[in-house]
Amino acid sequence: MGRGKVELKRIEDKVSRQVSFTKRRNGLMKKAHELSVLCDVDIALFAFSPGRDRLYEFSTNNRSPPFEDMMGLKKNSTPFQDDKEGDPNDYTPPAKKQVHHATGYILQEDNKITTSRKMESLL
Amino acid sequence: MGRGKVELKRIEDKVSRQVSFTKRRNGLMKKAHELSVLCDVDIALFAFSPGRDRLYEFSTNNRSPPFEDMMGLKKNSTPFQDDKEGDPNDYTPPAKKQVHHATGYILQEDNKITTSRKMESLL
DNA sequence: TGGCCTATGTATAAACA
DNA sequence: TTGTTTATACATAGGCC
Numbered sequence: 001m002g003r004g005k006v007e008l009k010r011i012e013d014k015v016s017r018q019v020s021f022t023k024r025r026n027g028l029m030k031k032a033h034e035l036s037v038l039c040d041v042d043i044a045l046f047a048f049s050p051g052r053d054r055l056y057e058f059s060t061n062n063r064s065p066p067f068e069d070m071m072g073l074k075k076n077s078t079p080f081q082d083d084k085e086g087d088p089n090d091y092t093p094p095a096k097k098q099v100h101h102a103t104g105y106i107l108q109e110d111n112k113i114t115t116s117r118k119m120e121s122l123l
Numbered sequence: 124m125g126r127g128k129v130e131l132k133r134i135e136d137k138v139s140r141q142v143s144f145t146k147r148r149n150g151l152m153k154k155a156h157e158l159s160v161l162c163d164v165d166i167a168l169f170a171f172s173p174g175r176d177r178l179y180e181f182s183t184n185n186r187s188p189p190f191e192d193m194m195g196l197k198k199n200s201t202p203f204q205d206d207k208e209g210d211p212n213d214y215t216p217p218a219k220k221q222v223h224h225a226t227g228y229i230l231q232e233d234n235k236i237t238t239s240r241k242m243e244s245l246l
Numbered sequence: 247t248g249g250c251c252t253a254t255g256t257a258t259a260a261a262c263a
Numbered sequence: 264t265t266g267t268t269t270a271t272a273c274a275t276a277g278g279c280c
Contacts, residue, residue, distance in 0.1 A: 001272045002259025010163050015264085020259080021162035022265095027257055028154050031274095035151055035170070039144035040133045042171040045155070049164045064173045124255045125276025141247085143276075150274055154257095 021049065029058045036060045144172065152181045159183045 011017040025047055036043045044059035134140040148170055159166045167182040 001257045001274095003261080003270060003272090004259060005272070006161065006259070008157060008160050011161050016259085017162050018264090021158070021164065023258060024154070024158045024162065028151070028158055030257090031147070031151050031154060032168070034131060035144070035147045037131050038129065038134050039140050039147065040173070041144065042169075042173065044167075044169040046167040047158070047164050048166070049162070051163070064171060124257095124274045126253060126255090126278085127276060128255070129276070138247090139276085145248090146275060153274090 025056055029056075032058050148179055152179075155181050 011020055028047075029045065032043050032045045035041065042060050042064055045057065047056040048054070049056075134143055151170075152168065155166050155168050158164065165183050168180065170179040171177070172179075
């Protein structure tokens, strides 16, 4: 997509890679959101950028117990419970029914449901 | 995409919903794969279809410990500062580097990296 | 279900602001 | 680096088997 094809290999130019990451990450989150709504399924998506030590997350408000359990299991082993600096409202925003748990989420506008957080504390 | 627009709401027709789920799920997995390779990031994606009690999963061969830990997957740890190679195992393989843990995964061909598994055992 | 096949709607690489 | 804009490459809804 875009002006040229793209080989499936790591983008070497740092700037381009970062730009591409931002664009594609948003696109992926949007698609995940659409899939969950259209097909009525639970979804959890995590993207971790080693270079920037930042975690991006998206997930439905898990409706099904099995899924919740599974995600719960994974999450429980999280070594970083939080670097959350008092974000009292990190739960289910208003207009958007779709959304995410996880600390420090950032709900931008319509199709930019994203959760991100610094992970320095983990290193 | 396709012949008509699509409202962002649950597809009521069961057959259409299933077909759409399959198509979009594959597309999402493919995009996740591309993102991980192009931008060199770790990704984990889970999709659970309540109706079919089936879990679909995709994830990179988590290279970064923090991510690994979070996902609750304890595998061989890879030096986080992976700029250095010395890890013949899980770094930038030629063709099919993307992989999946999880039980019962199904690696189809090139862009159909999917892991699926019945979840009855979890119910 | 499970593929094909296209007409269309989208995502996004590049270029530039 | 954070946003636009635009040209293209892709993804996929609907049909038809």
